[in-house]
Amino acid sequence: MKSSEKVTAKVTLAMRAEEDTLHKIAEFVESRGCNNIRYTIDPAILGGVIIQIGDTIYDGSVRTRLETVRRSV
Amino acid sequence: MIDVNAIGNDIRDKIARARVSIDERVCGKIVYSGDGVIRISGLHDVKYNELLEVHGGYRALALNLEESSVGAVLLSGSEEVRYGDLVYSTGETVHMRVGEALLGRVVDPLGQALDGMEEIAAGETRPIEFPAPSIMDRDKVNKPLQTGILAIDSMIPIGRGQRELIIGDRQTGKTAIAVDTILNQKNEDVICIYVSIGQKASSLAKILQTLRNAGAMEYTCVVCATADDAVPLQYIAPYSGCALAEYFMYKGKDVLIVYDDLSKHAVAYRTMSLLLKRPSGREAYPGDVFYLHSRLLERAAKLSPALGGGSITALPIVETLAGDISAYIPTNVISITDGQIYLESELFNSGVRPAVNVGLSVSRVGGSAQRAAIRQISGQLRVNLAQYRELAIFVQFGSDLDAETQKTLSRGVKMTDTLKQPQYLNYSVRDMIVLLLVSESDLIDKIPPKKVTAYNAGLLDYMRANHADVFEAIDPDKKVSEELRQKILAVADEYVSCSIGDDGAEPHVDLPVGAAEEAGAAAPEAE
Numbered sequence: 044m045k046s047s048e049k050v051t052a053k054v055t056l057a058m059r060a061e062e063d064t065l066h067k068i069a070e071f072v073e074s075r076g077c078n079n080i081r082y083t084i085d086p087a088i089l090g091g092v093i094i095q096i097g098d099t100i101y102d103g104s105v106r107t108r109l110e111t112v113r114r115s116v
Numbered sequence: 117m118i119d120v121n122a123i124g125n126d127i128r129d130k131i132a133r134a135r136v137s138i139d140e141r142v143c144g145k146i147v148y149s150g151d152g153v154i155r156i157s158g159l160h161d162v163k164y165n166e167l168l169e170v171h172g173g174y175r176a177l178a179l180n181l182e183e184s185s186v187g188a189v190l191l192s193g194s195e196e197v198r199y200g201d202l203v204y205s206t207g208e209t210v211h212m213r214v215g216e217a218l219l220g221r222v223v224d225p226l227g228q229a230l231d232g233m234e235e236i237a238a239g240e241t242r243p244i245e246f247p248a249p250s251i252m253d254r255d256k257v258n259k260p261l262q263t264g265i266l267a268i269d270s271m272i273p274i275g276r277g278q279r280e281l282i283i284g285d286r287q288t289g290k291t292a293i294a295v296d297t298i299l300n301q302k303n304e305d306v307i308c309i310y311v312s313i314g315q316k317a318s319s320l321a322k323i324l325q326t327l328r329n330a331g332a333m334e335y336t337c338v339v340c341a342t343a344d345d346a347v348p349l350q351y352i353a354p355y356s357g358c359a360l361a362e363y364f365m366y367k368g369k370d371v372l373i374v375y376d377d378l379s380k381h382a383v384a385y386r387t388m389s390l391l392l393k394r395p396s397g398r399e400a401y402p403g404d405v406f407y408l409h410s411r412l413l414e415r416a417a418k419l420s421p422a423l424g425g426g427s428i429t430a431l432p433i434v435e436t437l438a439g440d441i442s443a444y445i446p447t448n449v450i451s452i453t454d455g456q457i458y459l460e461s462e463l464f465n466s467g468v469r470p471a472v473n474v475g476l477s478v479s480r481v482g483g484s485a486q487r488a489a490i491r492q493i494s495g496q497l498r499v500n501l502a503q504y505r506e507l508a509i510f511v512q513f514g515s516d517l518d519a520e521t522q523k524t525l526s527r528g529v530k531m532t533d534t535l536k537q538p539q540y541l542n543y544s545v546r547d548m549i550v551l552l553l554v555s556e557s558d559l560i561d562k563i564p565p566k567k568v569t570a571y572n573a574g575l576l577d578y579m580r581a582n583h584a585d586v587f588e589a590i591d592p593d594k595k596v597s598e599e600l601r602q603k604i605l606a607v608a609d610e611y612v613s614c615s616i617g618d619d620g621a622e623p624h625v626d627l628p629v630g631a632a633e634e635a636g637a638a639a640p641e642a643e
Contacts, residue, residue, distance in 0.1 A: 095143075097158075097160075098142050098143060098144060098158040098159060098160050098161075099140060099141070099142055099143070100140075100141050100142070100143045100202075100204075101140050102141060112130075112131050
């Protein structure tokens with residue numbers, strides 16, 4: 044991948060987050076080689092965060108966790 | 117008593133374990149969905165044959181990996197999946213549930229119960245695609261698999277670990293042979309798996325009823341994808357069945373697996389391939405349709421003693437159209453298997469049932485596995501029958517026959533009659549030895565024509581009832597001594613002589629139902 048290429052990370056949050064949290068997200072995303080972040084707010088994920096970089100999804104949403112719990116019980 | 121606390125603790129425990137860290141998953145987006153086929157953009161690191169998870173909990177199978185997209189077939193939810201849904205890779209291939217719990221059950225190709233009985237406890241699983249045993253892992257086929265059908269066990273013997281194709285037109289009794297073989301495995305310590313691919317649910321229900329009534333479900337598992345199931349399920353059904361068979365084989369068990377039928381399987385695969393836009397070849401089948409069946413049937417094997425000595429005997433079924441065995445799929449499967457049982461509708465309609473064409477049927481490896489006594493007696497049978505058929509064709513043109521020819525002809529007819537056998541009436545090895553001995557002796561000339569089937573049934577009953585010692589003296593694994601042969605023929609002679617007294621027609625021993633029908637059907641013609 045060329046360094047000049049713009050790699051966008053899509054970050055989905057349930058609600059507006061604090062500055063501190065956003066900073067942590069930015070750090071995480073940069074460590075994965077991204078140089079651009081697009082935020083969206085989706086209350087349907089209930090809480091937590093979903094980060095998508097290219098084809099890879101880091102799903103830390105409350106909705107997915109609840110779903111995992113539901114399936115395992 | 118249900119312990120509420122224990123359940124509560126269990127749930128708490130499971131929730132604690134489910135709290136995983138943020139999971140990193142590769143995903144893609146559906147850009148096309150139709151006819152159960154989806155196209156996905158993204159999913160850059162997906163592997164061939166990988167199981168995909170579609171948003172909503174549906175499953176798909178990745179089959180086409182291309183530069184910009186992935187083609188996959190949906191195993192479920194083809195109506196619910198929509199454009200734009202996310203698809204995740206799972207890093208796994210399709211797995212089938214395996215284990216003893218599946219015996220007696222009817223399951224779909226993923227191991228889900230279909231028979232309305234209790235859920236099958238989650239246990240071990242096996243990948244449905246698995247490499248066949250290597251050359252060094254295999255042993256010679258050396259143990260017979262008795263079908264209980266005289267025509268097959270005497271002339272086209274099947275060994276454990278063999279692949280024997282059952283081929284014929286529709287309605288010629290292909291499934292009947294397979295089902296009879298399953299029924300005959302009772303008390304033989306053989307596990308049976310019946311894989312139904314693209315069959316009518318009604319015919320499957322009938323087979324299930326038969327198996328249940330005969331108590332055969334105890335050692336049988338039915339894996340089915342009926343004609344209305346998703347095409348990909350029909351495609352994976354035989355591999356799933358084979359995975360289950362392998363589980364038992366690697367545990368040292370002998371397994372019989374019936375694939376009913378592989379022509380429908382090929383059609384299912386063709387459907388998928390055409391929808392995935394793969395290039396098509398002869399009869400519109402894709403280029404790898406040979407490999408489709410060869411990799412499946414290669415997994416049937418007899419394992420070496422070091423690996424436990426288990427075996428998978430495969431009985432694939434192929435349906436032909438108008439007796440054309442040179443069509444694409446039949447030739448493919450014939451060349452893969454170790455022989456074929458060829459059934460003919462002409463024979464079937466003329467009353468020769470099982471309608472085995474002895475001339476075109478062969479078994480390439482089963483001969484060495486045949487029981488010694490049967491091999492000794494049946495050696496001449498094939499030759500005699502061939503001579504008779506040759507003569508019978510000539511006789512159609514001529515009229516005046518010398519006595520010798522007439523004798524050969526009448527014996528041929530009676531020999532053919534001996535090989536007739538009603539469905540669900542399986543002969544034991546001893547039964548077969550007696551019948552074959554009688555059919556080759558001069559005694560057969562005494563039996564009135566068209567009465568052979570009834571006489572045979574009567575003779576076996578008579579022998580079991582009155583001369584059990586002679587019957588027990590037959591050792592299937594040893595050659596029949598001349599002395600024993602004489603004894604058996606003496607009993608047969610006794611039976612035939614006293615039965616003929618009754619106006620030369622009805623034998624006076626009670627007949628089993630099937631044989632009585634045969635006798636009844638033959639009577640009007642004899643008048």
